Amino acid sequence: MSQETILEAVQPERKQQRRSIVTQQKLLDAAIEAFSENGFKGTSTRDIAERAGVHHPLITYHFKNKEKLWHAAADHIFGAFTHALANSLAENRQMDPKKRMSTMIRIYVEYARNHPALHKVMIQEASYPNPRLDWLIETHLKPLFETTFEMLEKLQKLGVAAPGNPAILFNMIRLSSGGLLTLGNELKGSSGIDIDDPETLDEISDMIVRLFLPGEMPPRSSTA
Amino acid sequence: MSQETILEAVQPERKQQRRSIVTQQKLLDAAIEAFSENGFKGTSTRDIAERAGVHHPLITYHFKNKEKLWHAAADHIFGAFTHALANSLAENRQMDPKKRMSTMIRIYVEYARNHPALHKVMIQEASYPNPRLDWLIETHLKPLFETTFEMLEKLQKLGVAAPGNPAILFNMIRLSSGGLLTLGNELKGSSGIDIDDPETLDEISDMIVRLFLPGEMPPRSSTA
DNA sequence: GCACTAATGGTCCAATTCGGTAAAAAATTT
């Protein structure tokens, strides 16, 4: 979590003021929200400043320019998610693989509900080829996905996860959870699904586990 | 298919010229592409005209304004998809329910590959509440979804489709197919999935059928 | 071929918005 930013590199002869941290935080949150809704091109720095309740030149002051603000915002939300995920996985280190994966799914569903911007930003940038997408893939997506691929493959060998290309399988899980919640505004009207109902979230998580991890864990052998 | 547009309402004392239809077509295609990439707000009419290779005042001439162009473009792509779907379903009228649903999935996967704008536009508009989303739901989504819900419920009763809320199930299918292909630009880099490979499309379709329609059709009884 | 209209091309518009800068004012830290 080194989002004390950018400016730290210059030369902080004096320590950063608290209100400065607050406005940076507000700007990052507002930026993520705006970028996730309207994409990079479709978002103006003025819109972001307004959402943050802050004067727009502060963006230049704190983040230099729009591009750097986008990167900082992406780092911010991915960092927070990775952190939440790592925490939860550390807690469940001794659980069996199926339980661990189920937990990850549950966390992601919950996270996607509370921070839909995480998935939305990926969609926005994947919308057409651009350098930000490449950066996102290399910096955040690949590291995040790799461990999950491995976990899934292991589960497939154990007969727990459904067979087939694990990469495709993983992405289907990703879309059935995060992608589904991203459509929140539409689901109620088109399908009568209310993602604000906590029971709905459980229903989604349970269904994903049932669909994608249909097998049961084999009884633990003494040698392994 | 009444996308001969808008102007027909005025009073066509003479019949529409062929080149006019061509430019309208080009504008509709360009509009869908642009709107799907950058959303309504993020798209300029000039961008659309440029993509279409057409002078931008022609948008005003043919579609009155940006809003009406969006609606015409949405009608256009949803009409085309509904048409393709209906055609294929008509061909397979005598097939058993599981086969029919599998066919629908296959069609949607293929369609989403060749016309990613269909799904992208829905995502763009669902990104935040707005009147276009409401219109989209009422005009196109609900009619399109209703029949599928029913088919799915029937398949659940037959033990073919996975159990659980059919609306959620349906939307997971929708996202595992169309939503997945929408991420095309990202999937290669992040997961090594190449959606330009026809085999990948088959793999996706097959996996969806296996995951969501795991049961086999019961042998046909003589009375039903 | 002629008259009429639909369609296009090219130009212009006024308004707004864009990202970013500069310098004064205010708030904090030392």
Next chain:
DNA sequence: AAATTTTTTACCGAATTGGACCATTAGTGC
């Protein structure tokens, strides 16, 4: 109180916005 960080206010020039206007061209119906 001095020094420095942060915020505020005002402003910039460039680009873009959706749309209007009219002369020209192409196609239609006779």
